[in-house]
Structure formats: structure tokens, C-alpha cells
Amino acid sequence: MYIISACLCGVNCKYSGKNNLNDRCLKLFREGRAVLVCPEQLGGLPTPRNPVELNSAASEVLDGNGKALSNKGEDFTKQFIDGAYETLKIAKELGATKAILKEGSPSCGSNFVYDGTFTGNKIEGKGITALLLENEGITVFSDEDLEVNNSKLVYLNEFDREKAKKRRLFEQGEEDESYGEEYFDLTENLTDMSELPPSVEENVKKLMISLARDLMGFEEIDEIAEATGLSVEEVEEILEEE
Numbered sequence: 001m002y003i004i005s006a007c008l009c010g011v012n013c014k015y016s017g018k019n020n021l022n023d024r025c026l027k028l029f030r031e032g033r034a035v036l037v038c039p040e041q042l043g044g045l046p047t048p049r050n051p052v053e054l055n056s057a058a059s060e061v062l063d064g065n066g067k068a069l070s071n072k073g074e075d076f077t078k079q080f081i082d083g084a085y086e087t088l089k090i091a092k093e094l095g096a097t098k099a100i101l102k103e104g105s106p107s108c109g110s111n112f113v114y115d116g117t118f119t120g121n122k123i124e125g126k127g128i129t130a131l132l133l134e135n136e137g138i139t140v141f142s143d144e145d146l147e148v149n150n151s152k153l154v155y156l157n158e159f160d161r162e163k164a165k166k167r168r169l170f171e172q173g174e175e176d177e178s179y180g181e182e183y184f185d186l187t188e189n190l191t192d193m194s195e196l197p198p199s200v201e202e203n204v205k206k207l208m209i210s211l212a213r214d215l216m217g218f219e220e221i222d223e224i225a226e227a228t229g230l231s232v233e234e235v236e237e238i239l240e241e242e
Contacts, residue, residue: 002028003091003099003133005108006036008143013038017048020102024146028100033222035094039107039129043083045076052076054106055116058131068106068128071118080107084129091138097220099133103142110134110142202238205230209238 007014008025028034041047049070056066061077068080084107091099101108109127114120130140208228212218218227221239225232 001094001096001098002034003087003094003096003101003138004029004034004036005100005102005105005143006038006041007102008100009034009036011036011038013041013047014102015040015047015049015051020143022143022146025100025143034100035090035096037087037090039083039087040080041083042086043076043079043081045079045083050074051118052080052106053114053116053118054125054128058113058126058128061128062132069116080128083107084132087129088132088136088138091133092136097138099130099138099140100146101127101130101140101142103144108142110140111144205234206238209235 004025005020007018007020008022009029010019010021010026012019014020025034029036040049040052050072052068052070054061054066054068058066060066061068062081062084067075067077069075069077090096101110103109104112104114104122105127106113107127107129109125110130111124111126112122113125113127115123126134126140134140205228208230209224212224212227218224221232221235224230225235228235
């Protein structure tokens with residue numbers, strides 16, 4: 001289960017009253033694999049609202065040594081922190097281990113935020129909610145990590161060679177050149193097993209699952225299912241037999 005910034009699924013909750021619709025995130029939500037959150041609304045802020053930026057690192061804001069200020073000088077630090085903890089509470093209730101949040105947001109940014117001057121200048125850093133979730137062991141991705149041309153592409157759906165390769169590279173922190181041709185496509189030439197004897201088909205499925213876990217590093221059942229081309233139910237049944 002994923003936690004996803006509501007604006008990424010078309011909810012008009014960003015500060016301007018608009019959204020940041022992302023088709024990949026919307027697909028996860030429609031499949032019942034995600035719960036939507038807007039930390040700023042959860043913290044009690046209205047929509048629309050004045051834009052807010054952090055005047056110091058999110059860790060300092062959480063420690064009480066920084067603030068979340070609007071472009072009008074309004075102090076919304078409490079609302080941002082409250083919203084972050086409400087989001088964490090929802091994630092824990094769901095048992096969510098992953099979150100996809102809106103990049104650049106003072107709540108949700110996972111790679112960069114704006115520098116607090118309201119001049120459009122971006123700096124490396126995290127939003128308050130993103131940092132809190134990460135501190136609690138939840139893996140946080142940004143919507144930009146899902147883009148096909150992004151070197152940190154996150155594997156979520158429609159398994160294919162390039163996506164799986166980039167996912168593995170992302171998790172290992174390796175360069176494309178170092179990975180070379182060692183990548184192994186589990187689904188290649190195994191798209192139709194209807195003519196195999198049942199016992200052989202079962203063993204092939206077990207092998208594919210084993211390779212997805214041990215060779216490629218996939219852990220979640222839905223990831224293994226997508227990587228192997230098997231259904232979630234088939235993967236669950238085989239893993240339960242182990």
C-alpha cells in the first residue's frame with residue numbers, strides 16, 4: 001500500500017486550488033493500492049492558501065529551530081508539523097511502507113524544496129512530511145522519480161526490461177555502465193505456459209519468483225507479481241507453500 005499526495009491524483013488541494021495530476025499515481029489509486037493524503041489540509045490549512053516555504057532545513061523545523069512561513073509572513077509551522085504527524089498516523093494505520101509525494105513542496109518534497117525566498121530558487125532538501133516519514137522507515141519517492149526520463153525511475157507497473165533495470169540501479173546506487181548486459185528479463189519467452197505439464201509449470205513459476213527475489217531484489221508481493229508476469233494470487237499461494 002502506498003501513501004500518495006492527493007494532488008497527484010487530481011484532487012484540487014495544492015496551495016493554488018489546483019492539482020498536479022500524475023497518471024501513474026492515479027492508476028495506483030484506481031487499483032486500490034494507494035491512500036491519498038494532503039498534509040497541509042490535514043494540518044488545518046484551507047485551499048487555496050498563500051504559498052509557503054521553509055526558512056531552514058525540515059529537520060530544524062521539526063526540532064523547533066525553523067519555520068514554515070507564507071509569502072505574506074504568516075507562520076504556519078504548527079499546521080505543517082501537525083499535518084506531517086497526521087500523515088504518519090495514517091501510514092502506520094495502513095501499514096504503508098512507501099509514499100509518493102509531490103516534489104518541491106515544503107511538506108512533500110523528497111529531493112528538493114524552495115529556499116525560503118519565494119524567488120523560485122530550488123535547493124536540495126526535504127519537506128517536513130517527507131522527512132518525518134523517512135525517519136519512521138517509510139520509503140519516500142517523488143512524482144518526478146516516476147518519469148521515464150529520470151535516472152531514478154521507480155518501478156511500479158507494467159514490468160519491462162528498462163523499468164526493472166532502472167529500479168535495480170536506483171536501489172543499488174550504480175551507474176548504467178556498471179550494470180551492463182547482466183540484466184535478466186524474467187518474462188522473456190515465458191509469456192505462455194499453457195502447454196506445459198502442471199508440475200513443470202508450477203516449478204517454472206517457483207523459479208521465476210525465486211529469481212525475482214534473490215537476483216533482482218524485489219520483496220513486495222505486488223512487485224514480484226509484476227516482475228514475473230504472474231498474478232498476485234499465484235505469488236501469494238506459492239510463497240505460502242514455502
